Amino acid sequence: MSTEVMSKLKRDYIYNLMLKEQREDGRSFDELRNIVLETNVVDKAEGSAKVQYGDTQVMVGVKLQVGTPFPDSADEGVIITSLELNPIASPNFEAGPPKEAAIEMARVVDRGIRESGAIDLKKLCITEGEEVWMVFIDIHVLNDGGNIMDASSIGAIAALMTTTIPAEREGHGKDISMPIRDMPIGVTLFTIGRQLMVDPSLDEEAVCDTKFTIVSNQDGSISGMQKSGEGSLSHEQLLEAVDIACKKAADIRENYLLNI
Amino acid sequence: MSNKPEKFIDEDGLRLDGRRFDEIRPMKMEIGVLSRADGSCYLEWGNNKVLAAVYGPRELHPRRLQRSDTAIIRYRYNMASFSVEDRIRPGPNRRSTEISKVSREAFDPVVMTSFYPGAVIDVFAEVLQADAGTRTAAINAATMALADAGVPMKGLVAACAVGKVDDQLVLDLNKDEDNYGQADLPIAFTQDGDITLVQMDGNLTQEEFREGVELAKKGCEQIFELQRKTLMQKFGNLEELETEEETEALTEEVKASEELSTAEEAEIEEEVLEEEEIAEEAEQEEVEAEEETVQEAEEESEDEAEESIAEIEEEIEEIDELEEIEAIEEDYAEEESEEEDLKGESDEH
Numbered sequence: 001m002s003t004e005v006m007s008k009l010k011r012d013y014i015y016n017l018m019l020k021e022q023r024e025d026g027r028s029f030d031e032l033r034n035i036v037l038e039t040n041v042v043d044k045a046e047g048s049a050k051v052q053y054g055d056t057q058v059m060v061g062v063k064l065q066v067g068t069p070f071p072d073s074a075d076e077g078v079i080i081t082s083l084e085l086n087p088i089a090s091p092n093f094e095a096g097p098p099k100e101a102a103i104e105m106a107r108v109v110d111r112g113i114r115e116s117g118a119i120d121l122k123k124l125c126i127t128e129g130e131e132v133w134m135v136f137i138d139i140h141v142l143n144d145g146g147n148i149m150d151a152s153s154i155g156a157i158a159a160l161m162t163t164t165i166p167a168e169r170e171g172h173g174k175d176i177s178m179p180i181r182d183m184p185i186g187v188t189l190f191t192i193g194r195q196l197m198v199d200p201s202l203d204e205e206a207v208c209d210t211k212f213t214i215v216s217n218q219d220g221s222i223s224g225m226q227k228s229g230e231g232s233l234s235h236e237q238l239l240e241a242v243d244i245a246c247k248k249a250a251d252i253r254e255n256y257l258l259n260i
Numbered sequence: 261m262s263n264k265p266e267k268f269i270d271e272d273g274l275r276l277d278g279r280r281f282d283e284i285r286p287m288k289m290e291i292g293v294l295s296r297a298d299g300s301c302y303l304e305w306g307n308n309k310v311l312a313a314v315y316g317p318r319e320l321h322p323r324r325l326q327r328s329d330t331a332i333i334r335y336r337y338n339m340a341s342f343s344v345e346d347r348i349r350p351g352p353n354r355r356s357t358e359i360s361k362v363s364r365e366a367f368d369p370v371v372m373t374s375f376y377p378g379a380v381i382d383v384f385a386e387v388l389q390a391d392a393g394t395r396t397a398a399i400n401a402a403t404m405a406l407a408d409a410g411v412p413m414k415g416l417v418a419a420c421a422v423g424k425v426d427d428q429l430v431l432d433l434n435k436d437e438d439n440y441g442q443a444d445l446p447i448a449f450t451q452d453g454d455i456t457l458v459q460m461d462g463n464l465t466q467e468e469f470r471e472g473v474e475l476a477k478k479g480c481e482q483i484f485e486l487q488r489k490t491l492m493q494k495f496g497n498l499e500e501l502e503t504e505e506e507t508e509a510l511t512e513e514v515k516a517s518e519e520l521s522t523a524e525e526a527e528i529e530e531e532v533l534e535e536e537e538i539a540e541e542a543e544q545e546e547v548e549a550e551e552e553t554v555q556e557a558e559e560e561s562e563d564e565a566e567e568s569i570a571e572i573e574e575e576i577e578e579i580d581e582l583e584e585i586e587a588i589e590e591d592y593a594e595e596e597s598e599e600e601d602l603k604g605e606s607d608e609h
Contacts, residue, residue, distance in 0.1 A: 100361045103354050111461045115443075212458070222469055225445070225460035228361075230368035232454040238473060242466055 011192075011207035018195050023204070025054075029197040030244055033147075037154065037256045039162040047163025047178065051155040054201060055145025057089075060137065060155035062163045062178075066126065066170050067134040077124025077132045081110035083139040083152060090144035105149050106139065108226045109156050112184040112215030113137070116223035118157060120179035124165075126172055133165060135178075146202035149213055153186030154252065161260045183257050184223055185249035186215040189241045196237055198248055212238070214245035218253065222246070264440040268425035275425075277306075277434050284420060284432040284479050289401065289490050291408040299409025303401035306434060307391035312401035313384045314409040320380035331376035335364035337398055339387040359395045366399055366419070366448040366457035372412040381411060392438035393421050396446050399457070400483055407491055415451035416487050420479035422447070422472040424464060429472055431479045445469070447476040451484060 017024060027033070033054030042048040047062035069076060083106035085093040098106070113119065124133040137159070139152045163178040190200045190208035200208055209231030215224035222242065227233065233241070269275055279285070285306030294300035297313035304310075320326045337359045341350045352360075363385070371381065383405065385398035396419035403417045423433040424443040438444060443462025450456055455473075464472065 100357050103357050104361055107354065107358050115461045115463060117463075217463075221463050221465045222460065223463050225458055226362070227455070227458040228365065230365055232369040232450060232456040233458070234454055235473065235477075238455055238458065239470055242469060246466060 007207055010203055014204060014207055015192055018192050018197075023197065023201075025201055027199075029195065030248070032199045032248060032252070033201070035154070035252070035256060037158055039158055039260055045159075046166055047159045047161070049155045049158035049162065051151045051158070053145070053147060053151035053154070054199070055143060056148055056151045057141075057143040057145070058148060058151040058155045059140045059142055060152070060159040061140070062159045063136045063138070064163070064165055065134045065136070066131050066172070069125070069129065069132040073121075074129040075125045075132075076121035077119070078134040079110065079114055079119065079121070079137065080134060081106050081113070081137040081139070081156070083109065083141070083148075085141050085144070085148075088143075089141045093141075093144070104226070104228065105152060108149065108186065108213055108215070108224060109137070109139065109152050111224040112153060112186055113156060113160070116182045116184035116215070116217045118180060118182040118184050118217075119160065120181050123179040135160075135163075144202065146200050146205040147188055149188050149211075150186050150199060153184070153215065154256065157183055157185065158257060158260060161257065182217050183253050184215045184217050185252050185257075186213050186224070187245035187248045187252075188213040189245060190229075191231060191233065191237065194234075194237075196241055196244070198244060212241050214242050214249075216246045216249045220246050220250075263436075265436055268437055268441070269428060269430075275430060275434070276436055279432075281428060281430045282475060282478060284482055285434065287400075287483065287486060289404055289486065291404050291490060291494055297405070297409070299405040299407065299411070301401045301404035301408060303397055303404070305393065305397045305400070306432075307389060308387070308394055308397045309389040310394065310397045310401045311386045311388060312398060312405040314402075314405040314411065315382040315384070316409075317376040317379035317381050317411070320378060325380075326378045329374065329377055331371075331373040331379040331381055333364050333367055333371060333373065333381045333383060335360050335367065335383045335385070335402070337363055337385050337387070337395065339390060339394070343387050343390040359398075362457055362459060363395060363399055363402070366417055367402070367406070369454065369456050370414045370417055370450055371406065372414065375412055381406075392433050392435045393446070395419070396421050396448070399448055400487070404487060404490065407487075408494070416484060417448050417450055417456060418480040418483035418487065419446060419448035419457060420476050420483060421445060422476045422479070424462065424468065424472075429468060429475055431475050443468075445472050445476070447473065447480075449477060449480040453477070 014024060023029070036052040038050045040048060041050045041059065042061055045061035046064050049060045051058045067078060069078060082098070083102050084098060085102045087093045087095050119135065124135070126132055137156050139156060141148050160178055161180050165176050165178060167173045168175050187198060188200065188211055189196050189198050190204060190211045192208055197204070200211065208229065210227060210229040210233055212233060213226045213228065214222060216222050265276060269281070273280060275281070287303065287305045289301055289303040291301045293302045294313050297315055299314040301312045303312070317331050320332065325332065337356050339348060339356065341347050367383070383402050385402050387394045387398060399417060399419040406413060407416065420431065421433050422445045423430055423437055423441045425437045425441040430437060433441060433444060441462065443460065443464045445460045445464065446457065447455060448457035
């Protein structure tokens with residue numbers, strides 16, 4: 001009961017700030033929080049990244065194994081993405097198998113990477129129909145400060161960019177680096193009333209009407225989208241959101257990913 | 261083993277199944293097909309066969325999930341194991357969990373949940389035969405089942421996918437277009453033109469996305485028309501009857517309120533007279549009386565609250581124990597299927 005009352009009060013507070021064109025942490029509507037990105041943070045993983053997105057902390061590890069391909073894509077490697085909302089990250093997370101929120105985010109990250117063709121899956125084929133590389137992207141959420149979605153998206157592609165395929169270890173020739181062709185970046189917008197804002201903080205995420213994530217690529221095309229949350233979006237909001245997200249993704253790519 | 265067609269659209273602008281780029285597959289629907297459900301709908305869309313049922317609004321268990329100010333919607337998208345070519349393992353998987361979540365959220369903006377605090381509205385969508393676009397088909401059927409159940413809604417919801425094949429946008433993907441196409445963009449609209457579901461995978465430019473939304477809207481308008489027709493067939497002749505009853509009820513209400521107001525006027529007049537005569541005395545008495553009633557009311561409500569809290573606590577204890585056991589069992593079942601699900605991430609239907 002108390003959480004319901006709190007969330008009503010919080011919503012009023014954030015809504016009233018919005019009417020004054022303000023946000024609780026002083027950002028403008030289209031301003032991202034500070035991002036700190038470290039790569040190669042875990043030696044045992046083939047690729048890894050740690051992302052701080054405001055207060056949110058996410059760690060992504062990439063592991064590779066030799067496995068069998070799917071029959072309908074016999075000459076392609078396999079991507080498997082999972083995301084765990086670790087109970088260490090928030091009093092609201094529980095241990096156990098991923099619930100719908102975690103599954104949803106993992107699948108949006110997965111779609112972005114898969115559909116953008118960020119990984120050249122054909123190059124992950126060892127013997128057609130028999131052996132391919134299976135890429136496990138595991139996202140470990142360490143602290144929930146809001147917008148785990150976008151932090152995971154950056155972390156996943158950053159970790160992949162630093163990944164080395166351990167061919168020598170598995171007896172398949174020399175180690176090569178992961179064949180990366182694109183840098184898909186997810187940017188989440190949310191609505192309170194009719195206003196669109198980027199990068200929800202924890203409180204904003206708790207009280208917003210709708211979240212809308214757009215994963216866009218280097219050439220400005222879109223490779224994944226997901227509306228999440230109980231509200232709806234108007235036609236104009238939808239188009240505006242895509243526009244803002246693509247611009248923000250380009251900024252992130254330029255500032256954080258290009259120098260990896 | 262790829263059966264990818266060389267071309268999706270021929271020189272005449274016709275697709276593999278003979279449709280033009282802006283045509284949806286033939287759709288038919290029937291409501292009230294399940295006797296036990298409060299509302300139901302069977303829908304065929306191309307080769308998709310989907311059944312949706314609504315139970316509720318009914319009391320929500322487990323109680324800790326109840327919300328004191330509103331009803332919640334539960335949406336279960338489920339594919340029959342035999343609905344696709346290669347049998348799928350029955351029960352929820354990662355794909356169906358995600359679809360259930362976004363579909364539920366597609367209905368949240370239109371269903372008047374605040375009318376039923378503490379309740380749940382259960383929507384079950386069963387895919388009996390899958391042939392691309394099952395989530396949109398399920399949403400279209402679920403809308404009808406909700407309407408059939410008489411759940412108050414601000415309007416209907418219709419969903420339709422837009423995709424890209426041969427670098428061209430097409431409405432309502434068929435199986436081949438879905439499997440081998442370049443993009444899939446399912447969208448749900450309300451009748452007001454708001455968007456309550458958007459998902460996308462594949463690759464679209466911003467311009468294509470803009471056009472895609474327009475195209476999906478056109479598709480949804482056709483679906484709205486069919487939905488409306490289907491509802492009118494069942495409920496159309498009720499309309500006159502209901503309006504008559506309503507008018508009668510309204511006239512009675514108006515009459516009653518008129519009577520009331522004359523009575524009130526009379527009272528007020530009396531009061532004015534009295535007040536003039538014995539103003540001071542009356543004031544004092546009133547104040548005393550008020551104090552008394554306030555005290556009484558407070559005591560009463562405290563007693564009542566205590567009693568009901570005790571009752572509720574007892575009930576909660578009982579139910580919680582049961583639920584915990586259930587939850588633990590479920591968790592175990594889920595964990596088992598988890599590994600297998602992960603592998604099939606890319607399989608979309």
